[in-house]
Amino acid sequence: MGPLRFLLSEIDKLGRKVIDVTTYTLQVLQMVYLSIRAAIYDQAQGLRTIISVVSAQIYFTGWQAMPLTSVLALATGGIVILQSSAQLSLLGSAEMVGNLMVVIIVRELGPLVTALLVIARSGTAVASEVGNMRVNREIEALEAMGINPLSYIVFPRIVGGVISVLCLAFYFCAIALIGGFLVTRFISDMPFAFYADSLARAFTTADIWLFLAKNGFSGIIIFIIACYQGMLVSQSAHEVPQVTTKAVVNSVIYVTTFNLGMTTLFYLNQLMALGIL
Amino acid sequence: MKIESLTLKNMAFGYDGAAPLFEDVTFDLPCGGNTMVTGPSGMGKSALLKILAGLLSPKSGSYFINGQDVCQMSFEEFLPFRKRIGYGFDLGGLLANRTLWDNLMLPLQYHGELPLPEAEERVAYLMDHFQLLRFKDRRPASVSGASRKATVVARTFVMRPSMLIFDDPFVGMDRDTVRAFLGLLEEHRTKHGLEHVFFTSRGESASLELATQMIRVEHGKLTWEDRSDDARHAGGRKVANG
Numbered sequence: 067m068g069p070l071r072f073l074l075s076e077i078d079k080l081g082r083k084v085i086d087v088t089t090y091t092l093q094v095l096q097m098v099y100l101s102i103r104a105a106i107y108d109q110a111q112g113l114r115t116i117i118s119v120v121s122a123q124i125y126f127t128g129w130q131a132m133p134l135t136s137v138l139a140l141a142t143g144g145i146v147i148l149q150s151s152a153q154l155s156l157l158g159s160a161e162m163v164g165n166l167m168v169v170i171i172v173r174e175l176g177p178l179v180t181a182l183l184v185i186a187r188s189g190t191a192v193a194s195e196v197g198n199m200r201v202n203r204e205i206e207a208l209e210a211m212g213i214n215p216l217s218y219i220v221f222p223r224i225v226g227g228v229i230s231v232l233c234l235a236f237y238f239c240a241i242a243l244i245g246g247f248l249v250t251r252f253i254s255d256m257p258f259a260f261y262a263d264s265l266a267r268a269f270t271t272a273d274i275w276l277f278l279a280k281n282g283f284s285g286i287i288i289f290i291i292a293c294y295q296g297m298l299v300s301q302s303a304h305e306v307p308q309v310t311t312k313a314v315v316n317s318v319i320y321v322t323t324f325n326l327g328m329t330t331l332f333y334l335n336q337l338m339a340l341g342i343l
Numbered sequence: 344m345k346i347e348s349l350t351l352k353n354m355a356f357g358y359d360g361a362a363p364l365f366e367d368v369t370f371d372l373p374c375g376g377n378t379m380v381t382g383p384s385g386m387g388k389s390a391l392l393k394i395l396a397g398l399l400s401p402k403s404g405s406y407f408i409n410g411q412d413v414c415q416m417s418f419e420e421f422l423p424f425r426k427r428i429g430y431g432f433d434l435g436g437l438l439a440n441r442t443l444w445d446n447l448m449l450p451l452q453y454h455g456e457l458p459l460p461e462a463e464e465r466v467a468y469l470m471d472h473f474q475l476l477r478f479k480d481r482r483p484a485s486v487s488g489a490s491r492k493a494t495v496v497a498r499t500f501v502m503r504p505s506m507l508i509f510d511d512p513f514v515g516m517d518r519d520t521v522r523a524f525l526g527l528l529e530e531h532r533t534k535h536g537l538e539h540v541f542f543t544s545r546g547e548s549a550s551l552e553l554a555t556q557m558i559r560v561e562h563g564k565l566t567w568e569d570r571s572d573d574a575r576h577a578g579g580r581k582v583a584n585g
Contacts, residue, residue, distance in 0.1 A: 107419045115453065203435035206398055210430035211450040211498075214418050218453075300359075 090316075097216070097294050098286065101224065104217035116222050123226025127188040128233050134187070136245075138179055139238045143246015146170050151256055163256070164264030171242045172273055174329065177280035180235040181288065181321045184227070185314055189292045192223055193313035196296025197306035205297070220293045227289035228282055235281040272332070280328050284321050291317045344423045346506050346539060347409050348374060349395065351565075354404035356390055363563070364390055367404070370565045372558070377528075377540040379554035379570075382561045388543040389433070389510050391560060395541060396430040396508050397421055426454060429499030433511035433543075436495050437483040443494045444470070444479040450502055469497040473523050493520045500527060503535040509542040513549050521549050528553075 105116070150166045196219065199205050205215045247261055295313035299305045337343040349372035357363035364387030372378070372395070380388045393399040394406055397413055406413045408424055437446050447469060451462040470476045473493040478486045483494070492515040499507055507528070513521060531537035544550035559566040 104418065107417075198439070201435075202437075202439060203432055204438050207432065207436040207438065209398055209418075210396060210425070210428075210436075211453070211502075212422050212425040213450070213453055 094290055094294050097220065097297075098224070098290050101216040101220040101290075101293075104214045105221040108214055108217040115218070116225070119218075119222035120226040120229070123223050124230050124233075126191065127184060127227060128230035131183060131187055131230075131234055132237065135180070135183060135234055135238050136241055138183065139241035140245045140249055142175055142179060142238075143167075143171065143242030143244075144249035145246075146175070146242070147246050147250045147256075148254065151250075151254060160256070161260070161264055163261060164266070164268035167243055167265060168268040168273060171246075172239050172269075173276055173332070174325075176235050176239040176242065177277065177284060178322070178325050180231060180238050180281065181284040181325070182318065184231055184234065184285075185288050185317045185321065188227070188230070189288045189313055189317050190310050192227075192289060192292035193296045193310045194306050196293055197299040197309050198303070200297065200299040201301065201303050201306065215297075220290070220297075223293055224286055224289045228285035231285035231288070232278070232281045235277065239277075272336075276328065276332050280325055283324060283328075287320045287324060288317050291320065344427055344505075345409075346374075346424065346427055348407070349539075350407040350410075351394075351401075352405045352407065354394070354401045354406060356387070356394060356399065356401045358390070363402075365401075365563050368563065368565060370567075372541075373556050373567055374539050376555035377542070377553050379550055379557045380541060380543045380560060381546070381557060382559050386560045386562065388560050391558075391565075392430075392508050392510055392541055392543060396428055397425055398430065426456075426502055427505045429502060429504040429507045431496050431499045431507070431509040431512055433514060437491060437498075439483055442480050442482055443475060443486065443490070446483070446494060447498050447501055450498070454502075456502065465501060469500055469527075472527060473497050473520060488515050489517050489520060492516055493523075496520075496524055500531060503531065503537075505536050506539040507531075507537060507541070509540075511545065512542050513547045514545065525549070525553065 146167065147163070150170070151160065151163050154160050154162055154166065196205075199219070205219070208215050208218060243265060247256075247258065250256075292313045295309040295316070298309055334343065351368050351370045351372070354365055354368045354370075355363060356365045380391060382388055390399060394401060400414055404414075413421060413424070437443075438449070441449065444466065447466040448462060451457055451465070452459075456462070457465065467476065470479055473496070475490060475493055475497065478490055483491050486494075496509070496512060496516075499509070512524065516524065528537070528540060540553075542550065542553075544554070554570050556570050557568040559568065
């Protein structure tokens, strides 16, 4: 009976975990729906109000993150170019460097590194900001004034977050692809024309869709989880760091899982297009 | 929109993880006049006021305004009522990243109730009334607690509501602010359509002076007592239970 009981208790634990994750995901998705609904139904909230919050979010999340993004992108681009060009030269396929860069930087590392950077910088900031607003009863005050916090606080942050993540990811890829090449000019003799031609041949329309989907949804995931966690603060200030940590952990899990899922779907689609599946 | 009646029907409420504060309460709230909500700490005075303001929903039962069940309304459906209700917090409630001026301007600007010059004029009047104009460009964290309290109270008046709800309005108020507050209540009652005032109290003299009727909250029961001059002169108390 011992091993059987152990097995059943493990299945119980797994079942509870699955239910918890599913419930959490549904609640977060519900918040996305409710915030969009609130923004549509809120007749009082003019475009001006939304734009002012969205632009502030873009400034903090996008503009202020550019220096750090530059450093990460230069380092990532340089490392990938150095490693791949050396290995490809050994294999006699140096012209494939563009394909490798598109696959690694544009499809995978760009969206993932940008998302992690935004989680670390802005996800934490938004979760703690909203959490503190709960503690200071600012959210209740907004409701008391007839201002829906979902349309006034959550919706503009999601919109600003999505725009910021898309722009930052584009910036990351551009710096990694071009700046990374320039960094390696000192130790590599690959001509720029050769590199640029290889890159141009590697890009496809599917890459653009994958880029937009990955970064757009990552932006939604990061900011809705940050707002959701912040809103969970009930009364006490000691809950704020707890929800902030939880926002980071959950955002990382959901973003990486989403990226993995998108990549899997992308390659399954390619295999189907090639007639392999 | 005029608020004419407030009714709780089979209302139950309790904070998550805590013992219920109210179970199966049915009560017609007294309208008109200044209603002091009193009772021992932790019995649900603030919760009752938040339910009246639509900031908390009963766990079960209903809350009717003018015969309409608020618990069944969406945020948008309740908005016309909410704009007629002013709510003053005991602590906090000011937006930390906005100046005192912007805190008062926000509801007027957001709902587009007034053209900008008129909105500014109204806010300036209220700030001047509470002697807050010199702090108007400061954020809540950089003014005294008394000024923050005065700002919260002043903000409840900006939409010229017909019902005002205050959680411990006199706590943290200096004598001048109390005087300004009482004067403003009277002014809004006579000139701007203020009809119902509900406030919690810890037995301060100003609140006893202000109250024309009283709701006592104790052990999940609501008891109403008439404190109007007529009732006092009659030497008795009219009492109703809910």
